[in-house]
Amino acid sequence: MKAAHSQSTKTLLLWTLSLLIAFSPLMRSSEACGVSVYWGQNLAQDGSLRELCETGYYSYVNLAYLATFGCGQKLALNLTDHCDPASGGCRSLSTEIQACQNRGVKVLLSLGGNNTEYQEICTAEDAKKVADNAYNTFLKGSNPDGPLGDVSLDGVDLDIEYPGSMGHWDDLVRALASYRSPQRKVYLSASASCSYPDTNLGKAITTGLLDYVAVRFYDDNLQCSCYAGTARILETWNKWSSSLPEGNQLFYGWWPSSNAGSQCKPEVFTNEILPVISSSPDYGGVMLREAYENVSILYPAAACCNTAGLHRKESLISVL
Template identity: 40%
Template sequence: MPTPPPSTPYLSLLLLVFSSSLIRASHGGGIAIYWGQNGNEGTLASTCATGRYAYVNLAFLYKFGSGQTPQINLAGHCDPASGGCTSISSGIRSCQNQGIKVMLSLGGGVGSYSLASQADARNVADYLWNNFLGGTSSARPLGDAVLDGIDFDIELGSTQYWDDLARYLSDYSKQGKKFYNNPPCQYSSGDISKLTSSWSKWVASVNAVKMFLGLPASSEAAGSGYVPPNVLTSQILPVIKKSAKYGGVMLWSKYYDDKNGYSESIKSSV
């Protein structure tokens, strides 16, 4: 499967389903990064060794639901068809040993995924639990390492039954939510008002333990919505950090962050 284009989700609300241990360990803000869709972004272990990130989202489980056999794609990092992605277990544990939470991201900009019913959502939740979280399976795609939670990056197809999937996964875990660069609420040409206004409304109305501000890590990483680091740290973060639900910042992606140095320039302010 080819590497997806820069991520620009069409849903204005995306979910991160965290384990309860992650919620207990979260104090203040942290930076989440997407890893897995560019072979030139370094290994998972080296990503965590930078010390820049509190969370890593492994992108993506791009095929699942509606009776399909689930498939993971980590671009040039490994070949899941041959079982080669089980080697990622060592990188996952390396990150977790440093206190970094590692999540599996569902969806992406290129894939085949949908949910046909509540029963289908339950089946997918069971699959995720047994193959990536705390359950058991004889064929775990990433080996025996236990991930800390699930990220929803749903950009394609129907909007139906994702809330059911999140609810079923919440039988195992707690929830956080992610606020990304959608046109009605994104930063544009020096104007932060739509972003901060939408943030305030969502924080007040959405039932979430933590909310994360999602950002492109460079102007090349998405078609719109790029926020210069100085604008983020001087104008936006002082506003959104007033909320008790503030969880931090999410960046797409490790490859673009390496090129632009975005996380390094904002880390002390997050």
């Protein structure tokens, strides 16, 4: 009887393990996490899009930025010195974008930035128009004359930094999410100020429709600054983590640049901050404001989220 019971238990565990593996894409404990980066505003630092993706360090690349939109304005892409969208000079990026996607990197269109061209979305109807135009121009994949050529981006990122831009971002997120289907995943993300709640995107975040929120821990205030100490930073992280809607992931936004004076040094970030935040159940990874040549030091800590869940699965495997 003991042998039969043991065999029955082993069969049940094997069946359970098979379910864990089969449904792993739906489980937070096995979702792949990693590094997100903004590309398009720093020609010297960015390098080519293809080279960026070939490093193997990035899971998401945000094309920065769709700088003009909303309130009846025509959509306008601004990639600084990389290329000129108005003259069709950015259509050559379509092959680089596809090369990134072929490597499993998700390429998103980032709306906003710190310019003053967008400011607001005027009405819920305006939000729907912006979502429709952005989808048809950049995500649908049937517009060879579009700014990026005939390419289908993977989603949209909101980096709404203009002060007081509180209008209808939640309506925009809902309109973009309406394009999701069983056949098509449309990724949605947001870059939020570390001060909780984000005054611009707070309502959009609470919709629960975003895949991840990247909190900018390089904003110039004491909740973000290493001048205030890592304890204050981790306190702010925990506030965000405890308030994030179910199913969303939280990324730590870091700007490893000499022009961000209050930024934590790499050794402080990797030794004191990452080990703590990577244990959060909604930890998703690290967002970099721009490409970082030493990103390899971040990658191990950003490789997966909810390590406790992974340990539980490993325990199951060891029992078998």
